[in-house]
Amino acid sequence: MMSKKTARLYQRMQHGIQGKSDEVAALEQKAALAEQPAAAQPKAVKGKVAAPKEKEKEKEKEKEKEKEKAAAKPRAKAKK
Numbered sequence: 001m002m003s004k005k006t007a008r009l010y011q012r013m014q015h016g017i018q019g020k021s022d023e024v025a026a027l028e029q030k031a032a033l034a035e036q037p038a039a040a041q042p043k044a045v046k047g048k049v050a051a052p053k054e055k056e057k058e059k060e061k062e063k064e065k066e067k068e069k070a071a072a073k074p075r076a077k078a079k080k
Contacts, residue, residue: 002010
């Protein structure tokens with residue numbers, strides 16, 4: 001039986017070792033995916049990427065409309 005201090009130290013050491021091995025496994029998986037030909041890799045879903053671009057285009061159109069409205073309005077002269 002270990003003392004409380006040694007037991008905690010041992011647990012934290014094991015936790016660190018597990019974390020490092022998890023990172024190594026993730027990097028190895030990424031490397032394996034990178035080595036595969038492009039046809040074998042999973043494809044990204046187009047809808048997730050296209051939606052933000054469409055929203056950006058809509059915002060740009062709205063800004064252009066606001067600029068046109070602002071340019072069309074005559075400015076009132078400031079009273080002194």
